[in-house]
Amino acid sequence: MDSLNQFYSIIQNGLKAKRSIVSLRNSKLVWKLLNVLHREGYIRGLELKNNKINVWLKYKNDKPVINKIKRISRPSNRVYLSSNNISLYKRGVGIILLSTRNGIYSDIDARLQGLGGEILCQVF
Structure with missing residues (x-):
């Protein structure tokens, strides 16, 4: 599975499971995509730690900001x-x-x- 497919599936599965944080394998492309999503207000935050990217998902009124x-x-x-x-x-x-x-x-x-x-x- 390429890094983009992993990015899409982990984010969507995390949102469906109403997780507050998900972890992805580090990749330059995924890091840049997440920075744009953070700047645009679709995720609460992100952090690079031990070659993993931790992403804090964003919810509004118990519903995910990202639907798909x-x-x-x-x-x-x-x-x-x-x-x-x-x-x-x-x-x-x-x-x-x-x-x-x-x-x-x-x-x-x-x-x-x-x-x-x-x-x-x-x-x-």
Whole structure:
């Protein structure tokens, strides 16, 4: 299982089980994705300890802030968007996480900076 699949499944399973904290194997890509989710308010916090990333999940009124993480781009089917087409793809729901030439960005930040890139996932 690649690090992105592990990231998606551990976060979603932790939310379904109403866990307050989950641990993931450290990877640069996963760390960057989690930093964007933290900055956008989807998780309470994160910490790197002993080559593990501890993630504090966020709940509002006993319901998870993240309802679903949907992987868009896959190794067998890469999906790319230009900065002009981000809002067309998003349709106003959740955020999109993009891998751009300058790093990992949310759809809003990428559009503001005029960056397109590979759509990693959509968070609802």
